[in-house]
Amino acid sequence: MPALEMAQETGKIVSWLKKEGDAINKGAPLLEVETDKAVVEVEATADGVLAGVKSHEGDVVPVGVTIAWIVAPGEKPPADSPAAAPAARKVTEQPPQAASMPAPISVESSARREGGPQISPKARRLAKEKGVDINRIKGTGPDGTITGEDVLAAAAAPAAAAPSARAPSVLSGIARLMAERTTQSWTQVPHFVLTREIDVAALQQAREKLGPAIERDRGVKITVTDLLVALAAQVLKKHPKMNASWGANGIQLNPQINISVAMAVTDAVVGAVIPNADAAALADIAVQRRNLTERARSSRLKPADVTGGTFTISNLGMYKIDSFNAIIAPPQAAILAVGRIADRVVAVNGRPAVRPMMTLTLSSDHRVVDGAQAALFLNDLAEAIRAPEL
């Protein structure tokens, strides 16, 4: 199981693209793996024949564990090679004469201890029977071993909370990540929220003016989101703290302006990143956003697609939402929640008029920016929307 991300501990095999016995070419797609953030196609690292497939679709496998072998034609994969972590494999690969040497008793017993299971056989069986994800259980046995009681407690917990509800399905990695991150943000980041109603007539005109040429040249229809990404990126250049991160050492300004666009994927939301949006042409932003949307819909986002964002835009206008408060995606400092465009009666030069209006809601991390700084940013953004220079 290859490590596809820095902190990845396990990978779930979505599908094998080759079968046992198939010829494999180096660089050709071999299997699809789901990490916490995305589904990734893993390419073959060598020419040969796929053999000894140990892990199958749906299996969650620790990084570094052998999942299959690529062998020379006619060659057999090592017999009964245990699906062992690299450390354990190293032991079996020691020269045989070392293994047959009598070991001092103390060494023998300490080795036995280190090799002890993190989950008991009973617990493993019960977890399978009850459909409990063992990765979510904290062991209470010796050395943190997960015991049968731990599994039964984990199986009973959600049932007790919602006795009439259907059996909860096991969370996918990405849904679990969303749950963890939003909880962390909501409980640890001091949010404050600013709201601004904006006349978007000029923005709509800009879209009508620029749209046809971009569609003709690049094959993509520009959206309100594309325009907001381009404008926000420009305004952020003047407000570096809105584009900053909160970290262990306090406020860190980010050298790049990478706009995350919130996108729905199966049972979760992710921030797909348009890097260096301040330097990108509107057409390039539109193409990138379109490609990210398509990958998100087919669960094919790569880890790089969802990392490195410095400011997020979340648009629920297409769902007819007037306005909403969004949760910041740490370590980012702010998120802009975009409502729908609707005709409203407003006062223009002392007289009632019907204008296309949109409500922007900015959630900010008060550790990074204060109300005045965020208000200045939102005001500059509103001015940019009222008179877009694109």
Place this chain on the structure above:
Amino acid sequence: MTLGEAVREALAEEMRRDSRVFICGEDIAEAGTVFKVLTGLVDEFGKERVLDTPISEAGFTGIAVGAAMTGMRPVVDIMFGDFSTLVMDQMVNQAAKVRYMSGGKCKVPMVMRATLGASRRSAAQHSQSLHAWFAHIPGLKVVLPSTPYDAKGLMKTAIRDDNPVVFFEDKMMYKLKGPVPAEDYTIPFGVADIKRVGTDITIIATSSMVQVALDAAKMLEEFDISAEVIDPRTVWPLDEKTLIESAKKTSRVIVVDEGYERYGVTAEIASVIAEGAFFSLEAPVKRIGAMHVPIPFSPPLEDATIPTERQVFGAAKALCG
């Protein structure tokens, strides 16, 4: 009644019941064995049925095999189990094989009594527990009583069995007292006895280790750990079902036997548990046996080589976490 008296009573009752039963061995008649287990038998049954022999284990065991094949029911007395080395050809290649190789025409209804156990300060050649050697051989049954009641009932079954039986008594247990009924009774082979019922951990123990296990169970009780103690009573035939059922119930198992731990009875029973109850186990099966050294003559060193209740207690606590 003591365990020694229970063995003597079983022998006496069987000799009265069946005139084919006789005993042979070293220092068994007037001396009544060095452990005084057979005291008085020669007075009742005479020197022909309580037969003193020269120091010649291979010889008188061979006599017993031949006598058994020709219709007698001999009981051979091997003073120290360590002397088993001398009778191995008779027991392993003759007694254990004759019924099979004669196509069932000959049978060998004999009992070989021997002692096991350390801590008597008898040094390396008189302190070993070698019962696993016999349990390894197809055709031999191996009995290890842990109480006077079991000793008498199992000895009667051994004498009445039509096949060779090896009967090991722990020499430190001859003075152990326990209730023994007056009426005639036997205990079938291959039936384990649950000496103490518990829920958290199973301690499987043989011979004198049963008492060690019971003492450890008492210590564990103070830590709210409920230990079940099971005595297989015969290591072959082995009551695998009872052992596996208990393992499934408690999820944790320790096996204690005074034989050498390496390649021993503990290994066999641990393997039975691992195969039969693996998916019910919370922890690896723990074996506790004699240290892999010649039993020392020095008392402190001798005591350090054999399993103790403290050791069993410590292992149980570690397994229960």
